[in-house]
Structure formats: structure tokens, C-alpha cells
Amino acid sequence: MSTPQILVFDDKSYAASTAAVVAQVISECVSQRGVCNLALAGGSTPPPIYKLLSRADLPWAQVHIYFTDERAVPPTDLASNYRMAADSLLEHAPIPPEQIHRMMGESRPADAARRYTQTLQGVSLDVVLLGMGRDGHTASVFPDDPDKLSARGAVPSRSPEPPTERITMSLSVLSRARYAIFLVRGSSKARCVQQVLEGGVVGRLLPAGLVRSDEVLWLLDTGAAAHLRNPR
Numbered sequence: 001m002s003t004p005q006i007l008v009f010d011d012k013s014y015a016a017s018t019a020a021v022v023a024q025v026i027s028e029c030v031s032q033r034g035v036c037n038l039a040l041a042g043g044s045t046p047p048p049i050y051k052l053l054s055r056a057d058l059p060w061a062q063v064h065i066y067f068t069d070e071r072a073v074p075p076t077d078l079a080s081n082y083r084m085a086a087d088s089l090l091e092h093a094p095i096p097p098e099q100i101h102r103m104m105g106e107s108r109p110a111d112a113a114r115r116y117t118q119t120l121q122g123v124s125l126d127v128v129l130l131g132m133g134r135d136g137h138t139a140s141v142f143p144d145d146p147d148k149l150s151a152r153g154a155v156p157s158r159s160p161e162p163p164t165e166r167i168t169m170s171l172s173v174l175s176r177a178r179y180a181i182f183l184v185r186g187s188s189k190a191r192c193v194q195q196v197l198e199g200g201v202v203g204r205l206l207p208a209g210l211v212r213s214d215e216v217l218w219l220l221d222t223g224a225a226a227h228l229r230n231p232r
């Protein structure tokens with residue numbers, strides 16, 4: 001794993017700047033490998049980024065969509081990460097439907113996790129997009145999760161915030177991606193960003209600090225970067 005790269009954008013340009021960086025990485029993936037296996041982040045930060053990404057001139061026919069995590073709700077539920085991605089990206093970019101690999105939030109989490117572990121068999125993830133909570137969780141891997149280091153494949157998890165029941169890619173799956181791109185904005189995240197990126201071993205043991213992909217890129221807005229001593 002190389003040293004995490006950090007890019008800081010002002011709040012006004014954050015969505016456009018991060019969408020441009022993600023588009024560039026996707027485009028490079030496809031030109032180098034003929035395909036881009038892209039796993040989407042959930043939460044409230046991605047939608048404006050995904051909307052802009054859906055308008056980018058990208059080789060969508062070579063892009064496969066995965067999900068880093070999902071809430072245990074039906075895909076039509078407003079809390080569904082799939083629904084958020086569909087509304088902001090999947091229904092607007094020409095991605096072949098058979099290349100969209102949804103986590104089955106409507107199933108029992110253990111069943112959905114088993115099924116997604118099979119979906120991931122033989123898949124080499126190129127890019128995982130990730131958010132980070134104020135507690136340092138990422139995807140739906142939470143700090144007090146006893147299995148967070150040993151889990152393999154996709155696993156069920158429980159969030160302290162509702163919706164409680166989740167399915168998530170494990171840290172081992174996330175860390176095998178070539179690129180992990182954190183999309184983190186807002187001053188409420190600043191203390192945890194500083195802990196993960198500059199806080200030594202304590203920060204590196206938070207789930208967001210345990211993603212050990214080949215390339216780790218943090219795309220921050222000025223609020224989220226506010227406590228960094230030396231934002232690159």
C-alpha cells in the first residue's frame with residue numbers, strides 16, 4: 001500500500017472536482033484493463049457526485065457496478081444505497097443492467113452476504129468508493145465490530161445508527177481493490193479524518209484506516225480537512 005494521497009477541494013467545487021477525479025480513474029482502468037469493476041459508496045455524500053459522474057463521457061459498457069455495502073431494506077426503500085445509486089447514476093448512465101451487481105437488501109442479511117460473497121468470487125475490484133462516518137466506520141464496517149479484521153467476502157453487520165441491519169464488503173475485500181477513493185466532506189468528519197491520516201496507530205486501527213488498497217486517495221472538502229496539519 002502506498003502512502004494515502006490527499007486532495008482537498010473547496011465546498012463549492014467538491015462534487016464536480018471529485019466526480020472529475022473518479023471519472024479519470026475509471027477511464028484509466030478501462031484503457032489499461034478493458035474493464036472497470038467499480039464498487040459504489042452509500043450514504044448522503046455520493047449523490048451529487050454520482051449525478052455529475054452519470055454525465056461524464058465514460059466507457060460505461062466496460063464498467064461493472066458493485067456495492068460496498070447495503071442496508072437491509074428493499075431496493076425501493078429511501079434508505080437503500082441501491083436506490084440512491086439508481087436515482088443518481090444507474091438510471092442515467094448507459095450501464096448494461098447485467099453489469100449492475102446489487103446486494104439483496106430485501107433478503108436476510110446472512111443470506112444476502114453469502115450470495116454476495118459468491119458474486120465477488122473471481123472479481124478483481126478496480127475501484128472502491130468509500131465514505132467515512134464520524135466514528136471512523138467505512139462501508140458498514142464499524143469500530144466495535146469484533147470480526148472486522150478476520151471477516152472475508154461480504155458479511156452481515158449491525159450499525160449503531162438505523163437502519164441497523166446491514167450487509168458489507170469486508171475490509172479484506174475492500175483492501176484487495178487496486179484503488180480505494182474516500183469521499184469525505186463536512187467539518188463533522190474533520191477530527192476523525194485527522195485521526196485516521198495523522199493519528200498514528202490509533203487512527204490506523206479505525207475501519208477507514210484499515211483499508212489497505214494499493215492506492216488510497218482521500219478526496220476531502222476544506223471542512224473535512226480542517227484539522228489536518230499538512231494537507232498535501
Ligand code: 6PG
Nearest residue numbers: 042043044045131132133138139
Ligand atoms: C452507508 C455508507 C456509510 C457512509 C458513511 C458516511 O451505507 O451509510 O456506506 O459508510 O459512507 O456513514 O455517510 P455520509 O456520506 O452520509 O456522511
